[in-house]
């Protein structure tokens with residue numbers, strides 16, 4: 174690297190030039206360089222302050238720059254960050270146990286990203302299908318829902334209904350059957366003897382914050398039991414408190430066979446996990462799956478602290494997500510119900526979507542307007558503005574944000 178560039182403190186516009194010249198266009202960043210975070214706030218290089226209502230796409234649960242998280246990171250950095258998986262490390266087995274206790278499931282496997290959790294889940298399901306259910310080799314099918322988001326790998330986009338994720342990336346991986354999200358009759362009609370599992374987000378995040386009905390969730394659980402299919406929840410976004418329960422599936426008192434976690438599990442560093450029943454997870458044999466960094470001691474130490482903070486004081490942060498999220502939803506509904514640009518406001522806990530009329534305002538433009546008012550929000554599919562602040566967000570923060578959101582969506 175050019176030493177003068179490395180030593181220099183580049184301005185936002187200089188950084189933007191480098192990004193545009195040397196980066197690819199898979200993200201089109203705003204000309205804003207975030208430089209500092211603390212709890213629910215971010216500061217850019219020019220010291221402008223923002224209220225973070227995106228939390229790195231729901232990953233930052235405990236707030237930015239949490240002193241206890243930093244302490245764990247620094248302590249582990251000074252000891253050991255990664256080591257060959259031919260050895261144990263002092264954190265991974267404890268994390269596996271914690272994940273099993275929290276979910277009520279039997280075994281877990283550690284990976285790095287949400288997309289890898291999905292890959293891992295698909296492999297676990299297929300092994301179970303051939304070795305336990307007796308589906309003929311190569312024939313297993315997995316039912317997935319329209320508007321899903323399981324990541325950007327070829328496998329994940331093969332399961333996707335979104336053309337923008339798939340265009341010119343084929344050929345795709347066979348074995349995924351798409352049915353409309355929330356429609357259990359369509360799901361029942363898609364079941365065949367070769368169907369191994371349904372993989373679904375209990376509440377869709379990227380797909381537009383779509384909350385299914387209780388009937389749907391109970392029916393898919395019953396169908397899985399009836400037809401010996403695995404019920405698998407992608408809780409990469411919803412898991413660990415986001416929706417006001419530790420896991421979103423708890424809203425419906427149903428019991429999954431497998432759960433995928435990511436994002437908030439590490440928050441500060443990438444780590445993901447798949448946790449499942451013994452009958453599914455025991456399919457992994459030596460060499461059948463793995464990842465160099467999966468379960469590294471740094472990420473595991475951080476994940477253990479993350480879990481500790483999220484579940485501390487009888488899950489205070491989870492209860493806060495429920496209460497503050499409910500407050501935010503009620504206030505937004507009251508202030509925006511007569512706004513012609515707003516079609517619907519929905520969500521659970523601190524995962525809230527404001528569905529906008531595309532004729533009136535695009536979610537991307539709404540996000541830009543909010544940014545100008547000092548609020549970082551997300552734009553999900555189907556023209557939905559997505560609010561997912563850290564779980565430390567309080568009613569005071571809601572009261573700060575509300576007039577700015579209302580103003581940005583009104584003017």
Ligand SMILES: Cc1ncc(COP(=O)(O)O)c(C=O)c1O
Pocket residue numbers: 230286287288289291322323324325374378379407408409410411435436
């Ligand atoms: C439900 C769900 N699954 C998987 C992923 C992919 O996670 P990652 O971006 O860490 O690969 C996401 C990311 O938004 C997600 O929301």
